[in-house]
Amino acid sequence: MRVRATRRVKVGAAVAVALALAAAGLGASGGGDDKEPVGAAQVASTLGPGEGMLNLLTLPGATEGGSTDPRVDWVTPFQERTGCKVGLKVAKTPEDMAGLMRDKDRRYDGVAAPPEVAGRLIAENEVAPVNTDLVDGYKKLEPKLRGQLRRDGKYYGIPYVWGVNLLMYDTRAVPQPGSWAALFDPGQARRYSGKLVMRDSPLAIAEAALYLKGKERKLKIRDPYSLTPRQLAAAGRVLAAQRPHVGQYWERPAEAVSAFAGGRAVLGQAWPYQVDVLNRASRPVQGVIPSEGVTGWMDAWMIGARVQHPNCMYQWLQWTASPDVQQQVAEWTGVAPANPLACSGDRLKPGFCAAYRVGDRDYIDDITFAHAPSKTCGRAGKSEEAEKSDCTDYAEWTRTWIESTKL
Structure with missing residues (x-):
């Protein structure tokens, strides 16, 4: 199973996909x-x-x-x-x-x-x-x-x-979202059930962690890429609850372009690449930075x-x-x-x-750049909880991603 999207798609080809609505x-x-x-x-x-x-x-x-x-x-x-x-x-x-x-x-x-x-x-x-x-x-x-x-x-x-991981939405179908809750809160995700898209990568767990950082402050998440077992499990539960509403986990950037262009998606994780391609194809989408911030x-x-x-x-x-x-x-x-x-x-x-x-x-400077999750809580410093506990490594993130989105 490919667990991370390959970004290498020629822009012109993706424009053609958008224009063809496919x-x-x-x-x-x-x-x-x-x-x-x-x-x-x-x-x-x-x-x-x-x-x-x-x-x-x-x-x-x-x-x-x-x-x-x-x-x-x-x-x-x-x-x-x-x-x-x-x-x-x-x-x-x-x-x-x-x-x-x-x-x-x-x-x-x-x-x-x-x-x-x-x-x-x-x-x-x-x-x-x-x-x-x-x-x-x-x-x-x-x-x-x-x-x-x-x-x-x-x-x-x-x-x-x-690059950066934005929250992209179809302006005709979705009011401008201000938070990652639009994608991860079960009540809000249900409004667009079947028309959500997510990156197919264990590192996408970090966006769920950003959402939890604001919603569940008792988890004391600081770095979304340095999660304790408790914090990772909480992010996994968010992803599992979201799963019934996700229409597609995209591996290749053109897949997300095609989904939005064809009306099969109205909200989801994206890069400036997809926003740019769809805008140049006159599609009504925008990419926003949620209040909790973005990863890159x-x-x-x-x-x-x-x-x-x-x-x-x-x-x-x-x-x-x-x-x-x-x-x-x-x-x-x-x-x-x-x-x-x-x-x-x-x-x-x-x-x-x-x-x-x-x-x-x-x-x-406002982007939280990705680093490989590790037992030693990465390079960005430990959270309050991480000071008392080891963090989780990439193998554990991969296992959580598969369990939450595939099984």
Whole structure:
């Protein structure tokens, strides 16, 4: 079962759906002993000549070399400029990605990791720290994004793309909602029974936790991604009560677009992507930030702990952080670029940048960005209850999600 939506859908295709209503130090190669222990790669201190190869791991659509659409290619120019030939492995799901990174017989130089994967790879020493001084343009990336993968004073990723989880509604059928209660309160959800949509991801539990944070203050929820067993169980009950009213748990963004476009959905979780696509197709939908706040996510490039081609990897980090490449990635994937300079000049259209709130620091600062749930209550500090108890990890979140929405 896929438990997390793949975001990689070409925007133009979704518009059509809507309209149709349907590790050695750098300077030496890390390619010696395959029995090198996990986590042996250290923070690089210098940048040397490229090794001629680069092995990357991504989710579908995150890295394009022209095979899907010959006009969409930021791999070939990189190879021509650096001499680093890119070998690309596409994982079907985040769980597949995590499993491949753990495989001691594989040595990926880099991985474009979503939050539920990134945190676990750091905890398991499957990725190496990044020397951000070796990444040109790093300080141009959004400040809040740069801090998402900082642990014990070290940085473990270079921000790639980001987004936010909004509450989207059909303005013809639903009065403007002001709270997540519109989606999670049983009485309110019943009004639109069968026409609610939810992301099919264990991390969607966090929105239920935001709802409970305001409604059940005795639970003392602070960080919606750091939940004690009691808090997680409460969120699970909310999702189980909501389940009879959910018409679809969407995996691919285009599925939510199609549901709203065809009138099969009027309220649900969505990204700015779906709001933008439907608005451009003249559909009467809006995305709002509920009073309890919103969650968000960031994908980042990380260096594998068994990196074999570190110099080429650092060149790739620089390449993918550059404004021109960020512009291509944002247009293709329909997500916000981590580098606001992608919106400078004539790179991205002003309407796109406005829709995704690129460069709006006040907006970004109010987002609670996702991190992998862990027993140690994550990186954001413990709640009052968590100070007396361990938190729940991603495996427990996955089990709760399945029990609440699938069984």
